[in-house]
Amino acid sequence: MRETDFVSGFAKGLKVIEAFGETRQRLTIAEASKLTGLDRATVRRSLLTLSELGYAVYDGKFFTLTPKVLRLGHAYLAATPLPIIIQPHLDLLSERAGQNASASVLDGTEVVYIARASQRRVMSINLTPGSRLPAFCASMGRVLLSALPESEARAVLERTDLKANTPNTKTDPEELMAEFRRVRGQGYAVIDQELEIGLCSIAVPVENDRGQTVAAINIGAPAAYVAAAEMTERFLPLLKETQKALRLVLP
Amino acid sequence: MRETDFVSGFAKGLKVIEAFGETRQRLTIAEASKLTGLDRATVRRSLLTLSELGYAVYDGKFFTLTPKVLRLGHAYLAATPLPIIIQPHLDLLSERAGQNASASVLDGTEVVYIARASQRRVMSINLTPGSRLPAFCASMGRVLLSALPESEARAVLERTDLKANTPNTKTDPEELMAEFRRVRGQGYAVIDQELEIGLCSIAVPVENDRGQTVAAINIGAPAAYVAAAEMTERFLPLLKETQKALRLVLP
DNA sequence: CTCATTTTGTGCGATATATGAACAAATGTC
Protein backbone atom coordinates (compact mmCIF):
# COMPACT_ATOMS: atom_id res chain seq x y z
CA MET A 1 0.00 0.00 0.00
CA ARG A 2 1.23 3.41 -0.88
CA GLU A 3 1.77 6.09 1.70
CA THR A 4 -0.98 8.23 0.19
CA ASP A 5 -3.57 5.45 0.48
CA PHE A 6 -3.67 6.00 4.23
CA VAL A 7 -5.98 8.58 5.77
CA SER A 8 -4.17 9.52 8.95
CA GLY A 9 -6.98 11.77 10.13
CA PHE A 10 -9.29 8.75 10.12
CA ALA A 11 -6.81 6.54 11.93
CA LYS A 12 -6.28 9.20 14.59
CA GLY A 13 -10.00 9.64 15.09
CA LEU A 14 -10.48 5.91 15.66
CA LYS A 15 -7.71 5.98 18.22
CA VAL A 16 -9.53 8.78 20.01
CA ILE A 17 -12.74 6.73 20.17
CA GLU A 18 -10.87 3.78 21.65
CA ALA A 19 -9.33 6.03 24.28
CA PHE A 20 -12.73 6.24 25.94
CA GLY A 21 -12.96 2.50 26.53
CA GLU A 22 -9.72 2.35 28.44
CA THR A 23 -10.71 4.71 31.20
CA ARG A 24 -13.75 6.77 31.98
CA GLN A 25 -16.75 7.88 30.09
CA ARG A 26 -15.76 11.52 30.24
CA LEU A 27 -12.52 12.81 28.77
CA THR A 28 -11.12 16.29 28.45
CA ILE A 29 -9.07 17.25 25.43
CA ALA A 30 -5.86 17.06 27.42
CA GLU A 31 -6.71 13.62 28.84
CA ALA A 32 -7.56 12.24 25.43
CA SER A 33 -4.35 13.71 24.10
CA LYS A 34 -2.29 11.96 26.79
CA LEU A 35 -4.09 8.64 26.31
CA THR A 36 -3.65 8.61 22.55
CA GLY A 37 -0.28 10.32 22.34
CA LEU A 38 -1.71 12.64 19.71
CA ASP A 39 -1.35 16.39 19.59
CA ARG A 40 -3.99 18.30 21.54
CA ALA A 41 -5.04 20.28 18.51
CA THR A 42 -5.54 17.04 16.57
CA VAL A 43 -7.49 15.38 19.36
CA ARG A 44 -9.62 18.47 19.71
CA ARG A 45 -10.51 18.45 16.01
CA SER A 46 -11.36 14.75 16.17
CA LEU A 47 -13.56 15.21 19.24
CA LEU A 48 -15.34 18.21 17.73
CA THR A 49 -15.93 16.14 14.61
CA LEU A 50 -17.42 13.36 16.72
CA SER A 51 -19.67 15.89 18.46
CA GLU A 52 -20.74 17.44 15.18
CA LEU A 53 -21.73 13.97 13.93
CA GLY A 54 -23.55 13.07 17.14
CA TYR A 55 -21.13 10.36 18.27
CA ALA A 56 -20.15 12.47 21.26
CA VAL A 57 -21.37 15.43 23.26
CA TYR A 58 -19.31 18.31 24.62
CA ASP A 59 -20.28 20.36 27.65
CA GLY A 60 -17.42 22.79 27.19
CA LYS A 61 -15.17 20.74 29.44
CA PHE A 62 -15.79 17.03 28.99
CA PHE A 63 -16.50 14.95 25.93
CA THR A 64 -18.78 11.92 26.37
CA LEU A 65 -19.54 9.22 23.82
CA THR A 66 -23.19 8.77 22.86
CA PRO A 67 -24.99 5.50 22.09
CA LYS A 68 -24.54 6.36 18.43
CA VAL A 69 -21.04 4.89 18.53
CA LEU A 70 -22.71 1.51 19.04
CA ARG A 71 -23.64 1.78 15.39
CA LEU A 72 -20.00 1.31 14.51
CA GLY A 73 -19.57 -1.94 16.38
CA HIS A 74 -23.04 -2.96 15.37
CA ALA A 75 -22.02 -2.57 11.75
CA TYR A 76 -20.00 -5.71 12.34
CA LEU A 77 -22.63 -7.63 14.32
CA ALA A 78 -25.38 -6.75 11.85
CA ALA A 79 -23.24 -7.37 8.78
CA THR A 80 -21.93 -10.70 10.00
CA PRO A 81 -24.54 -13.44 9.91
CA LEU A 82 -22.66 -15.39 12.55
CA PRO A 83 -24.01 -13.72 15.73
CA ILE A 84 -27.54 -13.64 14.32
CA ILE A 85 -27.48 -17.30 13.36
CA ILE A 86 -25.87 -18.40 16.60
CA GLN A 87 -28.02 -16.42 19.06
CA PRO A 88 -31.16 -18.59 19.03
CA HIS A 89 -29.08 -21.76 19.36
CA LEU A 90 -27.27 -20.13 22.25
CA ASP A 91 -30.55 -19.22 23.92
CA LEU A 92 -31.72 -22.82 23.67
CA LEU A 93 -28.39 -24.16 24.87
CA SER A 94 -28.36 -21.82 27.83
CA GLU A 95 -31.90 -22.74 28.77
CA ARG A 96 -31.24 -26.48 28.61
CA ALA A 97 -27.97 -26.23 30.51
CA GLY A 98 -29.38 -23.83 33.05
CA GLN A 99 -26.12 -21.88 32.79
CA ASN A 100 -24.71 -19.00 30.78
CA ALA A 101 -23.70 -19.73 27.19
CA SER A 102 -21.56 -17.54 24.97
CA ALA A 103 -20.06 -17.43 21.49
CA SER A 104 -16.83 -15.77 20.47
CA VAL A 105 -14.28 -15.35 17.71
CA LEU A 106 -10.55 -14.77 17.85
CA ASP A 107 -9.08 -11.30 17.33
CA GLY A 108 -5.34 -11.36 17.72
CA THR A 109 -4.48 -12.63 21.19
CA GLU A 110 -7.99 -12.12 22.53
CA VAL A 111 -11.39 -13.75 22.23
CA VAL A 112 -14.20 -11.34 21.41
CA TYR A 113 -17.72 -12.18 22.56
CA ILE A 114 -20.20 -11.95 19.70
CA ALA A 115 -23.26 -13.34 21.48
CA ARG A 116 -24.35 -14.42 24.93
CA ALA A 117 -27.35 -16.00 26.60
CA SER A 118 -27.53 -15.64 30.33
CA GLN A 119 -29.36 -17.66 32.94
CA ARG A 120 -27.75 -16.38 36.07
CA ARG A 121 -25.37 -13.61 36.86
CA VAL A 122 -21.74 -14.35 36.14
CA MET A 123 -19.10 -14.00 38.77
CA SER A 124 -17.26 -10.71 38.80
CA ILE A 125 -16.99 -10.61 35.03
CA ASN A 126 -19.53 -8.76 33.00
CA LEU A 127 -19.55 -10.00 29.43
CA THR A 128 -21.47 -8.50 26.55
CA PRO A 129 -20.88 -8.72 22.81
CA GLY A 130 -17.63 -6.90 22.23
CA SER A 131 -16.11 -7.95 25.54
CA ARG A 132 -12.60 -9.31 25.32
CA LEU A 133 -10.64 -11.88 27.29
CA PRO A 134 -7.11 -13.20 26.83
CA ALA A 135 -7.40 -16.26 24.57
CA PHE A 136 -4.78 -18.43 26.26
CA CYS A 137 -6.70 -18.83 29.52
CA ALA A 138 -10.32 -18.88 28.28
CA SER A 139 -12.07 -22.08 27.20
CA MET A 140 -13.19 -20.62 23.87
CA GLY A 141 -9.73 -19.16 23.35
CA ARG A 142 -8.16 -22.60 23.82
CA VAL A 143 -10.54 -24.05 21.24
CA LEU A 144 -9.91 -21.25 18.74
CA LEU A 145 -6.15 -21.37 19.18
CA SER A 146 -6.23 -25.16 18.76
CA ALA A 147 -7.85 -24.67 15.37
CA LEU A 148 -4.89 -22.65 14.13
CA PRO A 149 -1.77 -24.19 12.58
CA GLU A 150 0.72 -24.82 15.40
CA SER A 151 3.10 -22.15 14.14
CA GLU A 152 0.36 -19.53 14.24
CA ALA A 153 -0.84 -20.58 17.68
CA ARG A 154 2.73 -20.33 18.91
CA ALA A 155 3.05 -16.89 17.34
CA VAL A 156 -0.08 -15.75 19.16
CA LEU A 157 1.32 -17.01 22.47
CA GLU A 158 4.55 -15.13 21.83
CA ARG A 159 2.59 -11.92 21.39
CA THR A 160 0.48 -12.60 24.50
CA ASP A 161 1.14 -11.23 27.95
CA LEU A 162 0.97 -14.60 29.72
CA LYS A 163 0.12 -13.38 33.16
CA ALA A 164 -1.60 -15.66 35.67
CA ASN A 165 -5.09 -14.52 36.62
CA THR A 166 -5.39 -17.17 39.30
CA PRO A 167 -3.03 -19.75 40.82
CA ASN A 168 -4.57 -22.21 38.34
CA THR A 169 -3.66 -20.27 35.19
CA LYS A 170 -1.34 -22.18 32.87
CA THR A 171 1.29 -19.77 31.58
CA ASP A 172 4.06 -22.00 30.23
CA PRO A 173 4.00 -21.78 26.40
CA GLU A 174 5.01 -25.44 25.98
CA GLU A 175 2.37 -26.61 28.41
CA LEU A 176 -0.18 -24.52 26.53
CA MET A 177 0.88 -25.90 23.16
CA ALA A 178 0.49 -29.42 24.58
CA GLU A 179 -2.95 -28.40 25.88
CA PHE A 180 -3.90 -27.15 22.39
CA ARG A 181 -2.97 -30.55 20.93
CA ARG A 182 -5.10 -32.31 23.52
CA VAL A 183 -8.02 -29.94 22.85
CA ARG A 184 -7.70 -30.52 19.10
CA GLY A 185 -7.74 -34.26 19.67
CA GLN A 186 -10.70 -34.43 22.03
CA GLY A 187 -12.71 -31.65 20.38
CA TYR A 188 -13.35 -29.54 23.47
CA ALA A 189 -11.58 -27.48 26.11
CA VAL A 190 -12.26 -27.31 29.84
CA ILE A 191 -11.02 -24.45 31.99
CA ASP A 192 -10.88 -24.95 35.75
CA GLN A 193 -10.71 -21.54 37.41
CA GLU A 194 -7.82 -20.30 35.28
CA LEU A 195 -9.52 -16.99 34.54
CA GLU A 196 -11.26 -16.41 37.81
CA ILE A 197 -11.44 -18.37 41.03
CA GLY A 198 -14.78 -20.15 41.25
CA LEU A 199 -15.48 -20.20 37.51
CA CYS A 200 -15.31 -23.29 35.28
CA SER A 201 -16.15 -23.46 31.61
CA ILE A 202 -16.23 -25.84 28.70
CA ALA A 203 -16.07 -24.91 25.01
CA VAL A 204 -16.34 -26.56 21.60
CA PRO A 205 -15.57 -25.18 18.15
CA VAL A 206 -18.32 -24.04 15.79
CA GLU A 207 -17.55 -25.39 12.35
CA ASN A 208 -19.14 -24.67 8.99
CA ASP A 209 -20.02 -27.45 6.55
CA ARG A 210 -16.48 -27.44 5.20
CA GLY A 211 -15.09 -28.18 8.65
CA GLN A 212 -13.55 -24.73 9.15
CA THR A 213 -13.69 -23.37 12.68
CA VAL A 214 -15.49 -20.03 12.51
CA ALA A 215 -16.23 -19.44 16.20
CA ALA A 216 -16.45 -21.17 19.56
CA ILE A 217 -19.30 -21.62 22.02
CA ASN A 218 -19.06 -22.31 25.70
CA ILE A 219 -20.95 -22.90 28.91
CA GLY A 220 -19.68 -21.36 32.11
CA ALA A 221 -20.67 -22.46 35.59
CA PRO A 222 -19.68 -21.68 39.17
CA ALA A 223 -17.17 -24.22 40.46
CA ALA A 224 -19.23 -24.44 43.62
CA TYR A 225 -22.15 -25.59 41.52
CA VAL A 226 -20.46 -27.86 38.99
CA ALA A 227 -16.98 -29.25 39.60
CA ALA A 228 -14.62 -29.09 36.64
CA ALA A 229 -14.61 -32.87 36.41
CA GLU A 230 -18.39 -32.89 35.96
CA MET A 231 -18.44 -30.23 33.26
CA THR A 232 -17.79 -32.74 30.51
CA GLU A 233 -20.52 -35.23 31.32
CA ARG A 234 -23.10 -32.55 32.12
CA PHE A 235 -22.53 -30.11 29.30
CA LEU A 236 -20.50 -31.70 26.51
CA PRO A 237 -23.52 -33.54 25.02
CA LEU A 238 -25.50 -30.29 24.90
CA LEU A 239 -22.60 -28.41 23.34
CA LYS A 240 -22.07 -31.17 20.77
CA GLU A 241 -25.73 -31.03 19.84
CA THR A 242 -25.59 -27.26 19.34
CA GLN A 243 -22.36 -27.64 17.39
CA LYS A 244 -24.01 -30.19 15.10
CA ALA A 245 -27.07 -27.98 14.53
CA LEU A 246 -24.87 -25.02 13.67
CA ARG A 247 -22.77 -27.01 11.21
CA LEU A 248 -25.89 -27.52 9.13
CA VAL A 249 -26.95 -23.87 9.05
CA LEU A 250 -23.64 -22.07 8.68
CA PRO A 251 -22.49 -21.04 5.22
CA MET B 1 -17.33 25.57 15.64
CA ARG B 2 -15.02 26.73 12.93
CA GLU B 3 -14.87 25.07 9.56
CA THR B 4 -11.32 23.91 10.18
CA ASP B 5 -12.30 22.17 13.42
CA PHE B 6 -13.95 19.42 11.41
CA VAL B 7 -11.91 16.47 10.15
CA SER B 8 -13.80 15.43 7.04
CA GLY B 9 -11.56 12.43 6.42
CA PHE B 10 -12.60 11.06 9.81
CA ALA B 11 -16.30 11.75 9.20
CA LYS B 12 -16.12 10.03 5.82
CA GLY B 13 -14.37 7.02 7.31
CA LEU B 14 -17.08 6.60 9.95
CA LYS B 15 -19.67 6.77 7.22
CA VAL B 16 -17.86 3.97 5.41
CA ILE B 17 -17.93 1.77 8.53
CA GLU B 18 -21.67 2.32 8.92
CA ALA B 19 -22.21 1.37 5.29
CA PHE B 20 -21.44 -2.23 6.24
CA GLY B 21 -24.28 -2.46 8.73
CA GLU B 22 -26.91 -1.55 6.19
CA THR B 23 -26.29 -4.41 3.83
CA ARG B 24 -23.88 -7.26 3.66
CA GLN B 25 -20.70 -8.14 5.38
CA ARG B 26 -18.69 -7.88 2.20
CA LEU B 27 -18.46 -4.67 0.21
CA THR B 28 -16.50 -3.77 -2.88
CA ILE B 29 -15.10 -0.28 -3.25
CA ALA B 30 -17.79 0.61 -5.78
CA GLU B 31 -20.59 -0.67 -3.52
CA ALA B 32 -19.29 1.25 -0.53
CA SER B 33 -19.00 4.30 -2.74
CA LYS B 34 -22.65 4.01 -3.82
CA LEU B 35 -23.90 3.42 -0.27
CA THR B 36 -22.03 6.37 1.18
CA GLY B 37 -22.28 8.72 -1.77
CA LEU B 38 -18.56 9.34 -1.49
CA ASP B 39 -16.06 9.26 -4.33
CA ARG B 40 -14.60 5.85 -5.12
CA ALA B 41 -11.07 7.10 -4.60
CA THR B 42 -11.99 8.46 -1.17
CA VAL B 43 -13.78 5.30 -0.09
CA ARG B 44 -10.84 3.24 -1.26
CA ARG B 45 -8.47 5.26 0.91
CA SER B 46 -10.75 4.87 3.93
CA LEU B 47 -11.09 1.12 3.41
CA LEU B 48 -7.35 0.66 2.94
CA THR B 49 -6.84 2.63 6.15
CA LEU B 50 -9.25 0.34 7.97
CA SER B 51 -7.39 -2.69 6.64
CA GLU B 52 -4.03 -1.28 7.62
CA LEU B 53 -5.35 -0.79 11.17
CA GLY B 54 -6.89 -4.26 11.33
CA TYR B 55 -10.52 -3.10 11.42
CA ALA B 56 -11.11 -4.70 8.02
CA VAL B 57 -9.57 -7.24 5.68
CA TYR B 58 -9.24 -7.00 1.92
CA ASP B 59 -9.04 -9.99 -0.38
CA GLY B 60 -8.39 -7.90 -3.47
CA LYS B 61 -12.07 -7.67 -4.26
CA PHE B 62 -14.14 -7.47 -1.09
CA PHE B 63 -13.58 -5.64 2.16
CA THR B 64 -14.91 -7.30 5.33
CA LEU B 65 -15.06 -5.81 8.82
CA THR B 66 -13.19 -7.68 11.54
CA PRO B 67 -14.26 -8.15 15.17
CA LYS B 68 -11.87 -5.32 15.99
CA VAL B 69 -14.56 -2.78 15.10
CA LEU B 70 -16.46 -4.04 18.14
CA ARG B 71 -13.85 -2.15 20.14
CA LEU B 72 -15.36 1.09 18.91
CA GLY B 73 -18.87 0.34 20.10
CA HIS B 74 -17.45 -1.29 23.16
CA ALA B 75 -15.68 1.94 24.00
CA TYR B 76 -19.14 3.24 24.81
CA LEU B 77 -20.37 0.15 26.67
CA ALA B 78 -17.19 -0.12 28.71
CA ALA B 79 -16.95 3.60 29.40
CA THR B 80 -20.58 3.92 30.45
CA PRO B 81 -21.31 2.35 33.81
CA LEU B 82 -24.98 1.99 32.92
CA PRO B 83 -24.91 -1.33 31.01
CA ILE B 84 -22.52 -2.86 33.51
CA ILE B 85 -24.62 -1.85 36.49
CA ILE B 86 -27.88 -2.88 34.87
CA GLN B 87 -26.86 -6.30 33.51
CA PRO B 88 -26.99 -8.33 36.74
CA HIS B 89 -30.35 -6.82 37.64
CA LEU B 90 -31.58 -7.68 34.18
CA ASP B 91 -30.35 -11.26 34.54
CA LEU B 92 -32.27 -11.62 37.78
CA LEU B 93 -35.37 -9.96 36.35
CA SER B 94 -35.32 -12.21 33.31
CA GLU B 95 -34.90 -15.32 35.43
CA ARG B 96 -37.78 -14.43 37.74
CA ALA B 97 -40.09 -13.43 34.90
CA GLY B 98 -39.14 -16.43 32.79
CA GLN B 99 -39.04 -14.07 29.80
CA ASN B 100 -36.53 -11.90 27.98
CA ALA B 101 -35.55 -8.64 29.64
CA SER B 102 -33.74 -5.73 28.00
CA ALA B 103 -32.43 -2.26 28.76
CA SER B 104 -32.14 0.62 26.33
CA VAL B 105 -31.49 4.33 25.96
CA LEU B 106 -32.82 6.84 23.47
CA ASP B 107 -30.73 7.96 20.50
CA GLY B 108 -32.65 10.37 18.33
CA THR B 109 -35.82 8.65 17.13
CA GLU B 110 -34.62 5.18 18.03
CA VAL B 111 -34.10 3.10 21.16
CA VAL B 112 -30.69 1.46 21.38
CA TYR B 113 -30.33 -1.76 23.34
CA ILE B 114 -27.52 -1.55 25.86
CA ALA B 115 -28.10 -4.86 27.65
CA ARG B 116 -30.24 -7.96 27.34
CA ALA B 117 -30.93 -11.13 29.30
CA SER B 118 -32.63 -13.92 27.40
CA GLN B 119 -34.68 -16.86 28.55
CA ARG B 120 -36.20 -17.97 25.30
CA ARG B 121 -35.73 -17.08 21.69
CA VAL B 122 -37.46 -13.92 20.59
CA MET B 123 -39.80 -13.90 17.66
CA SER B 124 -38.28 -12.82 14.38
CA ILE B 125 -36.32 -10.03 15.97
CA ASN B 126 -32.78 -10.57 17.02
CA LEU B 127 -31.71 -8.04 19.57
CA THR B 128 -28.23 -7.54 20.93
CA PRO B 129 -26.59 -4.51 22.53
CA GLY B 130 -26.44 -1.93 19.78
CA SER B 131 -29.66 -3.07 18.13
CA ARG B 132 -32.09 -0.29 17.26
CA LEU B 133 -35.86 -0.05 17.07
CA PRO B 134 -38.12 2.91 16.29
CA ALA B 135 -38.92 4.53 19.64
CA PHE B 136 -42.56 5.41 18.95
CA CYS B 137 -43.76 1.81 18.73
CA ALA B 138 -41.52 0.09 21.30
CA SER B 139 -42.42 -0.13 24.98
CA MET B 140 -39.08 1.24 26.14
CA GLY B 141 -39.31 3.95 23.48
CA ARG B 142 -42.69 5.06 24.83
CA VAL B 143 -41.26 5.26 28.33
CA LEU B 144 -38.21 7.22 27.22
CA LEU B 145 -40.21 9.62 25.06
CA SER B 146 -42.65 10.16 27.94
CA ALA B 147 -39.75 11.32 30.07
CA LEU B 148 -38.94 14.14 27.65
CA PRO B 149 -40.59 17.58 27.75
CA GLU B 150 -43.69 17.43 25.52
CA SER B 151 -42.16 19.77 22.96
CA GLU B 152 -39.12 17.52 22.58
CA ALA B 153 -41.21 14.36 22.35
CA ARG B 154 -43.29 16.02 19.66
CA ALA B 155 -40.13 17.08 17.82
CA VAL B 156 -38.90 13.47 17.86
CA LEU B 157 -42.22 12.27 16.43
CA GLU B 158 -41.97 14.86 13.68
CA ARG B 159 -38.58 13.51 12.69
CA THR B 160 -39.79 9.89 12.87
CA ASP B 161 -40.99 7.84 9.94
CA LEU B 162 -44.29 6.78 11.55
CA LYS B 163 -44.89 3.67 9.54
CA ALA B 164 -47.12 0.89 10.86
CA ASN B 165 -45.26 -2.35 11.50
CA THR B 166 -48.49 -4.22 12.23
CA PRO B 167 -52.21 -3.36 12.06
CA ASN B 168 -51.92 -2.53 15.78
CA THR B 169 -49.26 0.14 15.40
CA LYS B 170 -50.35 3.57 16.58
CA THR B 171 -49.12 6.14 14.07
CA ASP B 172 -51.20 9.25 14.78
CA PRO B 173 -48.97 11.86 16.47
CA GLU B 174 -51.78 13.19 18.66
CA GLU B 175 -52.76 9.69 19.76
CA LEU B 176 -49.10 9.01 20.56
CA MET B 177 -48.73 12.24 22.54
CA ALA B 178 -51.81 11.26 24.55
CA GLU B 179 -50.28 7.83 25.09
CA PHE B 180 -47.08 9.47 26.36
CA ARG B 181 -49.08 11.43 28.90
CA ARG B 182 -50.80 8.25 30.06
CA VAL B 183 -47.46 6.45 30.31
CA ARG B 184 -45.98 9.33 32.32
CA GLY B 185 -48.93 9.19 34.67
CA GLN B 186 -49.03 5.46 35.27
CA GLY B 187 -45.26 4.94 35.21
CA TYR B 188 -45.12 2.16 32.64
CA ALA B 189 -45.89 1.41 28.98
CA VAL B 190 -47.48 -1.68 27.48
CA ILE B 191 -47.17 -2.54 23.79
CA ASP B 192 -49.64 -5.00 22.31
CA GLN B 193 -48.19 -6.32 19.05
CA GLU B 194 -47.44 -2.87 17.65
CA LEU B 195 -43.94 -3.84 16.64
CA GLU B 196 -44.49 -7.41 15.60
CA ILE B 197 -47.57 -9.62 15.55
CA GLY B 198 -47.44 -12.00 18.48
CA LEU B 199 -45.14 -9.90 20.64
CA CYS B 200 -46.20 -7.96 23.75
CA SER B 201 -43.96 -6.00 26.06
CA ILE B 202 -44.06 -3.83 29.14
CA ALA B 203 -41.46 -1.24 30.14
CA VAL B 204 -40.65 1.08 33.04
CA PRO B 205 -38.14 3.92 33.29
CA VAL B 206 -34.83 3.52 35.09
CA GLU B 207 -34.25 6.59 37.23
CA ASN B 208 -31.23 7.75 39.18
CA ASP B 209 -31.48 9.04 42.73
CA ARG B 210 -32.32 12.51 41.46
CA GLY B 211 -35.34 11.16 39.59
CA GLN B 212 -33.85 11.63 36.13
CA THR B 213 -34.73 8.93 33.61
CA VAL B 214 -31.47 7.51 32.32
CA ALA B 215 -32.70 4.36 30.57
CA ALA B 216 -35.65 1.98 30.31
CA ILE B 217 -36.03 -1.72 31.03
CA ASN B 218 -38.64 -4.07 29.64
CA ILE B 219 -39.96 -7.60 29.56
CA GLY B 220 -41.17 -9.06 26.29
CA ALA B 221 -43.41 -12.09 25.97
CA PRO B 222 -45.22 -13.95 23.18
CA ALA B 223 -48.86 -12.84 22.98
CA ALA B 224 -49.82 -16.50 22.77
CA TYR B 225 -48.19 -17.01 26.15
CA VAL B 226 -49.18 -13.85 27.99
CA ALA B 227 -52.06 -11.67 26.80
CA ALA B 228 -51.39 -7.94 26.79
CA ALA B 229 -53.94 -7.44 29.55
CA GLU B 230 -52.04 -9.84 31.81
CA MET B 231 -48.66 -8.22 31.25
CA THR B 232 -49.25 -5.62 33.94
CA GLU B 233 -50.25 -7.91 36.77
CA ARG B 234 -47.63 -10.52 35.92
CA PHE B 235 -44.61 -8.37 35.24
CA LEU B 236 -45.13 -4.85 36.57
CA PRO B 237 -44.30 -5.81 40.18
CA LEU B 238 -41.04 -7.43 39.04
CA LEU B 239 -40.15 -4.43 36.89
CA LYS B 240 -40.95 -2.02 39.73
CA GLU B 241 -38.73 -4.01 42.04
CA THR B 242 -35.82 -3.87 39.59
CA GLN B 243 -36.47 -0.17 39.04
CA LYS B 244 -36.30 0.44 42.78
CA ALA B 245 -33.08 -1.53 43.16
CA LEU B 246 -31.48 0.41 40.31
CA ARG B 247 -32.49 3.78 41.70
CA LEU B 248 -30.32 3.05 44.72
CA VAL B 249 -27.21 2.06 42.79
CA LEU B 250 -27.23 4.55 39.93
CA PRO B 251 -25.16 7.71 40.26
C1' DC C 1 -5.60 37.75 45.94
C1' DT C 2 -1.56 36.59 43.33
C1' DC C 3 1.35 33.71 40.99
C1' DA C 4 2.36 29.37 39.00
C1' DT C 5 0.59 25.69 36.47
C1' DT C 6 -2.40 23.49 33.56
C1' DT C 7 -5.66 23.46 30.02
C1' DT C 8 -7.88 25.23 26.02
C1' DG C 9 -8.21 27.98 21.75
C1' DT C 10 -6.07 29.97 17.42
C1' DG C 11 -3.04 31.55 13.41
C1' DC C 12 0.07 29.93 10.18
C1' DG C 13 3.39 27.54 7.16
C1' DA C 14 4.50 22.88 5.82
C1' DT C 15 2.49 18.86 4.58
C1' DA C 16 -1.05 15.56 3.50
C1' DT C 17 -5.58 14.64 1.47
C1' DA C 18 -9.74 14.92 -1.73
C1' DT C 19 -11.21 15.39 -6.09
C1' DG C 20 -12.51 14.14 -10.75
C1' DA C 21 -10.70 12.80 -14.87
C1' DA C 22 -8.06 9.45 -17.32
C1' DC C 23 -6.51 4.93 -17.82
C1' DA C 24 -6.26 -0.08 -17.00
C1' DA C 25 -8.31 -4.21 -15.72
C1' DA C 26 -12.04 -7.04 -14.97
C1' DT C 27 -16.67 -8.39 -15.72
C1' DG C 28 -20.81 -9.17 -18.11
C1' DT C 29 -23.56 -9.45 -22.56
C1' DC C 30 -24.78 -10.82 -26.94
Next chain:
DNA sequence: GACATTTGTTCATATATCGCACAAAATGAG
Protein backbone atom coordinates in the same frame (compact mmCIF):
# COMPACT_ATOMS: atom_id res chain seq x y z
C1' DG D 1 -14.80 -13.42 -29.08
C1' DA D 2 -15.86 -8.59 -29.46
C1' DC D 3 -18.32 -4.81 -27.37
C1' DA D 4 -20.15 -2.35 -23.63
C1' DT D 5 -20.05 -1.54 -18.73
C1' DT D 6 -18.43 -1.57 -14.46
C1' DT D 7 -14.70 -1.43 -11.32
C1' DG D 8 -10.12 -0.47 -9.49
C1' DT D 9 -6.13 2.43 -9.68
C1' DT D 10 -3.23 6.43 -10.68
C1' DC D 11 -2.24 11.22 -11.21
C1' DA D 12 -2.03 16.41 -10.95
C1' DT D 13 -3.46 19.95 -8.34
C1' DA D 14 -6.65 22.67 -5.55
C1' DT D 15 -7.84 22.37 -1.00
C1' DA D 16 -7.85 20.97 3.76
C1' DT D 17 -5.37 19.20 7.69
C1' DC D 18 -1.37 18.84 11.01
C1' DG D 19 1.39 20.23 14.57
C1' DC D 20 3.89 23.88 16.30
C1' DA D 21 4.12 28.13 18.89
C1' DC D 22 1.78 31.41 21.23
C1' DA D 23 -2.30 33.64 23.51
C1' DA D 24 -6.12 33.29 26.49
C1' DA D 25 -8.56 31.24 29.99
C1' DA D 26 -9.23 28.31 33.80
C1' DT D 27 -7.56 26.02 37.86
C1' DG D 28 -5.17 25.49 42.10
C1' DA D 29 -1.82 26.44 45.82
C1' DG D 30 -0.18 29.47 49.23
